[in-house]
Amino acid sequence: MSLPAIPRQRAILDRRKLVAAIDDIVAEKGAADGRQAIVEQLRTALDAGRAELERRLVEKPGSGHESAHGYAFLIDQLIRIVHDHVIEHVYPVANRSKGERLALIAVGGYGRGEMSPHSDVDIAFVTPDKPTSWCEQVIEAILYYLWDLSLTVGHSSRSLNEVTRMAREDITIRTALLEGRFLWGDQEVYEAASRRFWAEVVPGTESRFVSEKLAERDARHRRMGDSRYVVEPNVKDGKGGLRDLQTLYWIGKYTHRVKSARELVDKGLFTQEEYRSFRRAEGFLLAVRAHLHTLAKRGEDRLTFDLQREVAARMNYADRPGKSAVERFMQFYFLQVKHVGHLTGVFLSHIEEETQERSRISEFFSALKPAKSVEGYPVQADKIAAPSDDWFQQDPIRLLEIFAIAEREGLEVHPATIRIARRDSGLIDAKVRKDPRANELFLDLLSGRRDPETVLRWLNEAGVFGRFVPDFGKVNAQMQFDMYHHYTVDEHTIRAIGLLSEIERGNLAEDHPLASEMLPLIQNRRALYVSVLLHDIAKGRGGDHSVLGAEVARKVCPRLGLDEAETELVAWLVRYHLLMSATAFKRDLSDPKTITDFIAEVQNLERLRLLTVLTIVDIRAVGPGVWNSWKRQLIGDLYENSVERLRLGHKAHGREKRVAAKKEVVAEMLGEQGNLVQSLDDRFNDAYWIAEPEDVIAINLPHYEAARQAGHALSIHAQFYEALGATLVTVIGEDHPGLFFRIAGAIHLAGGNIIDARIHTNRVGKAVDNFLVLDPLGKPFSEDQQLARLKKSIEDALANKIDMVPRLAKRPLKQTRAEAFHVAPQVLFDNDASNRYTVIEVNATDRPALLNRLTRAMFEASLIINSAHITQYGERAVDTFYVTDLLGGKIVAQERLDKVKRALLDAIAAGEPENAEAA
Known part of the structure; x- marks a missing residue:
């Protein structure tokens, strides 16, 4: 394998000129005394080569392949010059013995000729037999030169026998050698190593290599978040990244002996168009990685928020109405990794069929069984397939039918059929979109009772989803440039539908008891699933996506077969899908007006239930850790308060009953101290009883009484509040102006963040303030030492023992x-x-x-x-x-x-x- 032709090579590195300069130094000073000058010549050439390649990348910011091959060429030339200098000037031997032979083999990504500006340089030094003293000296001298150039070098030194033996034992070594490329030195030794690898290592191990590579890939995906739609993706190791493309090439090369990805077409593993998609995705990802390395000035493969904006600018993306340059760049990025996902599915289905070994007996028995079919679709090994290559061309509605059947029957759609569906997805036109049967099939799939999430993801991968619902196609692979949303809009939507289905099937009763209880009571099930589909459909359009989404709903719902009432219900849910979370998280639920205003918009119990479930799955699908006990409590409180108001009507009557009921519960919770409810009744008004949960009141009252009995002017308590997954800090003392900001500053100085605060002044002028606190990572303080630090910090702040402003200024959180x-x-x-x-x-x-x-x-x-x-x-x-x-x-x-x-x-x-x- 050799590198593709590199344009204007001498502008990157003029080998003759550099060799002549080194020869002059040797002639003047000798190899030993001139070593530092030689290193400076090499470093100057390396820096100039990098600058030239960086300039080319700026000129052609999408030229990923050209950039990657250019960096490999630059390193090749330097290593060849160093090698020749070492064997000619540093350790010259007039007549080398048979053992004094050395081959330099580029391995791994370097062997493939794909290098980013700060990639590692992986070299295998191979000798015919055990390395001689001369070979060891040469290898050491070459490495010292490369290290002096600040290159990160991965290297090994082995004999031919060792190479063969270790490749049999270690898949990492086998993979590196699989991409071995003759770099310099003794070509016969390289060819011997290559022959032995293909003759003694590979035969009979193909299936094992495939399974080990796939297991390695799956483990890597799990480490990276197991989604190709995370908003800070790893370009190299993330799902759909360069490593996935390389895995396909490794498997293809190992099982089919191909020398380039292009040959995968000849082997039938890719179509010509799929190969072009492979190259396009690879070129784009290589370009992104080159820009990342250049900007970070190191081997950075994570496309972090701060770098996304800069890479987008370098790759000439511009703002458009409703979409920033960085969002457009990231949408294109996610479309490319989506293509990688499709290529992976297609490729592996072929490999699976080819490597599947079946005994004659199993073949005999399977031949006796009639082939299973469902509605004309053959099914084998729980995979449903298209009966013929032109199946969808005969009737494009079948592009929806096969996925609907798969969901209903719990089947997997065969990857080869997804490949055909992707090819034929363009057959879905306005006529198909208006067809009642097509819409019925889609609605059946969307609201399926088995696993709509997985099948909708297949539908999306096949390109059918976005064709059938063009508005969904517009948010395909669309990210939102913020830290709140973890996934692209389409991935978030599909996850939300999956969560709704799981809750409905009773799989998440422990996590979501409220939604699990109310789902069986909901009368408009179809409207709920459609509202989840459409709630973010209008993102990226340059206006309020809730308002614009309601307009989309009024157009899409009748087409899907929803009647007028269902359509208006979906439009309302989409329009107000943020109302419940905004009310619960940003308003005081103990204030009667909050509930009055919320109910004025919601109006009835059915809409309240629908909105509650939609809110829960929307928040939960944002990303890991976003939904927590605190949010569950607030949503639950708003729901319960609203149900009570809807049923009881007049607020005063309901408020009175709620306070009385709470007092009974708190008295029961306090047990022997239950009398505190009555004895302290003249201290706390109804507003306190409405605002605080029963278990917080049951904590506050004994603390208040103990402070009163002891005559303490200030009483501070901090404890892990398990029900809400947070730390409850209670401050009881004389109320005075500025109390809140001093407590807030003290909690921050102790490393805490306040997520909620309820400030009460009782009838005798005492402050009873409750704060919910988390650490900067969103975790509660629960260790005794942490709780003591919180209390001490607040005590010192309220006693004016610390000068708050300068202390806060000195304690910024880390970047x-x-x-x-x-x-x-x-x-x-x-x-x-x-x-x-x-x-x-x-x-x-x-x-x-x-x-x-x-x-x-x-x-x-x-x-x-x-x-x-x-x-x-x-x-x-x-x-x-x-x-x-x-x-x-x-x-x-x-x-x-x-x-x-x-x-x-x-x-x-x-x-x-x-x-x-x-x-």
């Missing part, structure tokens, strides 16, 4: 991924959301001690905070405060509102890094 983003700060006032309070909502980039700065600004603006609700959406912090002025009234004067807004914006700006730029 985080959020530094790649900037959320335009926004301050919103709402005097209609509550009857008693002005609601202030602050949107900003999540930064260290943001809450402390905001609450301090409100204190300095003479505002009293009643409750705070802190929500993070990746890099975006959304903090909501229920406030009054010092006299307990709302903030209504425009001049006062403007002053508060300015103070809050200044507080946000104080925490921004100096180089923050608007996204």
